[in-house]
Amino acid sequence: MYKPHECIALLLAGGQGSRLLCLTKNMAKPAVPFGGKYRIIDFTLSNCVNSGIYTVGVLTQYEPHELNAYIGSGQPWDLDRLNGGAFILPPYRRGNTASEWYKGTANAVFQNIGFVDTYQPEYVLVLSGDHIYKMDYSRLLENHKKTGAACTISALAVSTEEASRFGIMNVRDDLSVYEFEEKPKRPKSNLASMGIYVFNWETLKKYLLADNADTSSSNDFGKNIIPSMLAAGERIRACPFGGYWKDVGTIESYWEANMDMLSLTSGLDLHDDKWKIYSRNSGRPPHYIAHGALARHCLVAEGCEIEGQVEMSVLFPGVRVAPGAHVRYSILMPGVRVLENAVIEYAIVAEGAVIGAGAAVGGDLAENPAPAGPCGCGITVIAPGVAVCGGARVECGRLVAENIDA
Amino acid sequence: MKGVLGIILTLDGNDDLRGLTLHRTVPSVPFGSRYRIIDFMLSSMIGGGIEDVAIVLRDRYQSLMDHLGTGKDWDLSRRRGGLYLLPPHSYRQDLSMPDNGGALRGKIEILAGILHFLTHMKHHEYVVLSDGDLVINLPIDDMLDRHVQSGSDITILCAADESAGSGIALCLSPDGGRIVSIEETPPLPAGGYRALGVYIMKRSLLIETITEAISGGRHDFELDIIMRHFGFLKMSAAVFEGFFAKIQSPACYFTSSMRLLDPRVRNELFSKDRPVYTKVHDRAPVYYGDRALCRGSLVADGCVIEGTVENSVLFRGVQIAPDAVVTNSILMQGTVVHRSSRLDFVVADKNVNVRDRRVISGRAESPVFVAKNNIV
Numbered sequence: 212m213y214k215p216h217e218c219i220a221l222l223l224a225g226g227q228g229s230r231l232l233c234l235t236k237n238m239a240k241p242a243v244p245f246g247g248k249y250r251i252i253d254f255t256l257s258n259c260v261n262s263g264i265y266t267v268g269v270l271t272q273y274e275p276h277e278l279n280a281y282i283g284s285g286q287p288w289d290l291d292r293l294n295g296g297a298f299i300l301p302p303y304r305r306g307n308t309a310s311e312w313y314k315g316t317a318n319a320v321f322q323n324i325g326f327v328d329t330y331q332p333e334y335v336l337v338l339s340g341d342h343i344y345k346m347d348y349s350r351l352l353e354n355h356k357k358t359g360a361a362c363t364i365s366a367l368a369v370s371t372e373e374a375s376r377f378g379i380m381n382v383r384d385d386l387s388v389y390e391f392e393e394k395p396k397r398p399k400s401n402l403a404s405m406g407i408y409v410f411n412w413e414t415l416k417k418y419l420l421a422d423n424a425d426t427s428s429s430n431d432f433g434k435n436i437i438p439s440m441l442a443a444g445e446r447i448r449a450c451p452f453g454g455y456w457k458d459v460g461t462i463e464s465y466w467e468a469n470m471d472m473l474s475l476t477s478g479l480d481l482h483d484d485k486w487k488i489y490s491r492n493s494g495r496p497p498h499y500i501a502h503g504a505l506a507r508h509c510l511v512a513e514g515c516e517i518e519g520q521v522e523m524s525v526l527f528p529g530v531r532v533a534p535g536a537h538v539r540y541s542i543l544m545p546g547v548r549v550l551e552n553a554v555i556e557y558a559i560v561a562e563g564a565v566i567g568a569g570a571a572v573g574g575d576l577a578e579n580p581a582p583a584g585p586c587g588c589g590i591t592v593i594a595p596g597v598a599v600c601g602g603a604r605v606e607c608g609r610l611v612a613e614n615i616d617a
Numbered sequence: 618m619k620g621v622l623g624i625i626l627t628l629d630g631n632d633d634l635r636g637l638t639l640h641r642t643v644p645s646v647p648f649g650s651r652y653r654i655i656d657f658m659l660s661s662m663i664g665g666g667i668e669d670v671a672i673v674l675r676d677r678y679q680s681l682m683d684h685l686g687t688g689k690d691w692d693l694s695r696r697r698g699g700l701y702l703l704p705p706h707s708y709r710q711d712l713s714m715p716d717n718g719g720a721l722r723g724k725i726e727i728l729a730g731i732l733h734f735l736t737h738m739k740h741h742e743y744v745v746l747s748d749g750d751l752v753i754n755l756p757i758d759d760m761l762d763r764h765v766q767s768g769s770d771i772t773i774l775c776a777a778d779e780s781a782g783s784g785i786a787l788c789l790s791p792d793g794g795r796i797v798s799i800e801e802t803p804p805l806p807a808g809g810y811r812a813l814g815v816y817i818m819k820r821s822l823l824i825e826t827i828t829e830a831i832s833g834g835r836h837d838f839e840l841d842i843i844m845r846h847f848g849f850l851k852m853s854a855a856v857f858e859g860f861f862a863k864i865q866s867p868a869c870y871f872t873s874s875m876r877l878l879d880p881r882v883r884n885e886l887f888s889k890d891r892p893v894y895t896k897v898h899d900r901a902p903v904y905y906g907d908r909a910l911c912r913g914s915l916v917a918d919g920c921v922i923e924g925t926v927e928n929s930v931l932f933r934g935v936q937i938a939p940d941a942v943v944t945n946s947i948l949m950q951g952t953v954v955h956r957s958s959r960l961d962f963v964v965a966d967k968n969v970n971v972r973d974r975r976v977i978s979g980r981a982e983s984p985v986f987v988a989k990n991n992i993v
Binding site for chain 2: 246247248286287473481482484487488489490492494495496497498499500501502503504505506507508509510511512513516525526
């Protein structure tokens with residue numbers, strides 16, 4: 212029997228994403244442009260709708276305006292529905308209890324127990340809005356139902372070097388979890404939690420209530436809820452995931468993930484229509500590559516006018532590259548203008564920025580080993596709306612947040 | 618803009634696009650890398666503030682219905698009004714009028730078929746009536762304002778351009794303020810203006826003139842309504858000076874498409890203030906491969922370009938394999954060109970599959986048209 216609200220999704224989109232620096236100064240991380248056309252949250256939203264999950268609560272908090280306006284009625288993701296759909300859930304003033312901002316991932320869900328209860332789901336899928344991946348959540352749910360677990364965590368096999376950055380699950384042969392360690396210095400396994408959980412709702416509710424009463428808790432799924440459940444003997448299972456998955460939380464990983472989209476073998480094919488990634492479309496006319504221009508090994512979106520040379524780069528809608536300009540290994544966000552003979556290499560140029568004629572931004576990482584800049588890597592970042600004057604030179608790894616005048 | 622109803626007719630009339638209109642009418646012909654011809658007039662209407670648009674279907678309308686859907690992508694899927702898809706209505710004014718067995722005699726007959734609908738739209742004082750073969754970005758709100766201010770009964774959109782096809786010709790007074798005469802002459806007289814098939818008038822006047830014409834057995838809109846009433850009704854000309862294309866023949870289709878490769882033309886047709894809407898396909902940005910060489914071309918989302926493309930217009934989801942060379946061509950949605958094939962002056966309809974090492978070569982005056990779904 213088809214039960215429309217058997218499982219609803221809660222998308223945690225409230226974090227600041229501070230390691231993305233100026234890219235998240237005025238918008239939450241899930242709203243950051245990605246992949247030439249999308250925003251980071253498009254992947255999770257599209258995964259939900261492609262998996263048959265049509266009720267999605269998006270928990271926002273930090274700088275939500277861009278994200279809220281972007282999601283709107285949910286129509287671009289087919290989430291404008293009579294029953295269910297996409298809902299923006301910010302913190303709110305409560306009736307008889309003290310109101311507070313979301314204190315942690317678990318607290319955010321705790322504060323929305325009322326919302327979830329309206330749908331009386333059997334299961335709740337907790338997701339984050341800042342990962343790039345394609346996943347069929349219905350398979351995860353099926354796995355969860357089959358094993359009879361109280362919680363199933365989607366798991367990614369990571370290298371031993373990387374393991375200390377993740378929540379690591381130590382499992383038995385049947386993939387049942389007996390230990391969960393947050394960022395262990397000496398990891399005992401390489402199965403990392405992807406921050407994607409399926410819970411039996413009634414069970415989760417119990418632990419959320421208990422967690423809220425615990426004043427010493429940081430109200431976090433990985434640090435508090437999962438360990439409490441484990442300690443109480445709840446059945447927790449890991450469900451391995453084999454596809455492309457990337458946490459784009461730092462400038463470096465964000466840049467790398469965009470570059471991965473240029474590879475035909477990354478494991479995530481944006482052109483695969485069997486699992487489309489939906490987004491709000493720009494509605495611009497098709498792009499034009501001029502005579503004498505070059506577009507090689509790159510992604511180019513609608514509305515671009517390319518008169519210069521673009522290689523190994525990702526261009527968002529409405530980008531203009533003037534004659535003589537060179538763009539390599541870079542990401543140019545919507546509306547960026549690159550004037551004549553400017554050179555941009557290994558850079559992220561955010562929305563609406565203008566790079567003046569003959570300016571040079573960034574440089575080849577191989578020739579310029581990464582300095583200890585604010586980005587922590589050799590990628591140069593030009594903040595949204597910044598104008599870099601003609602002839603200016605912006606070194607590798609620099610973050611430009613203000614206009615550079617002559 | 619309250620009180621204005623847009624009407625787009627979709628009969629082919631004098632237009633003959635051969636293979637391109639085998640399974641669709643002209644308004645549904647793909648144009649400009651991601652649009653269909655009807656998108657331009659439809660977007661002009663929406664851009665001018667019109668919230669209710671009726672599309673009058675005649676035949677081969679599966680394609681158009683599929684494209685328009687509920688009108689959502691044009692913001693016309695509404696609780697109040699929005700898009701009206703009016704299916705063909707074979708009408709009989711009274712039983713003594715012989716039904717012509719389906720053969721269309723003229724635009725008036727189509728309009729007579731929607732008289733009931735027109736009478737029903739009581740809240741609309743004005744109608745903007747348009748043919749379905751016009752590619753244009755028209756400031757309809759301006760045209761409407763001037764129509765109302767001038768106190769005219771009918772405003773006729775026209776252009777001083779021979780390429781405007783075979784509509785009626787207007788002769789204007791030197792200051793352009795007055796229509797001196799209207800003729801049916803095929804060659805445009807010197808200083809003459811060709812009507813583009815867009816008219817503004819009161820809904821009541823349209824109903825009245827259609828009813829009168831059909832009861833007299835008259836079926837040609839331009840002849841039997843415009844020319845017949847010239848001198849009795851007050852008519853103004855609205856002269857359009859920007860880029861437009863009236864797609865009436867395969868040659869015209871090809872040359873107009875190629876004109877979009879000129880940035881000045883694109884600036885006029887695709888204005889930021891009045892965007893052109895079309896059905897959304899949610900495709901990924903275009904991927905240019907390692908050996909891609911693309912010059913002087915318009916490319917829509919979803920394409921994967923690994924070969925050479927020059928002076929061409931590529932629609933959504935076209936794939937060009939390495940070593941393939943496409944020049945001076947128009948490749949519609951989903952067309953795939955495999956390795957080492959060469960296409961020159963080719964118009965490929967949707968989902969054409971050109972296998973390896975094929976050569977298809979046309980000429981500027983007569984490009985080769987490849988039918989939809991064909992495998993070459």
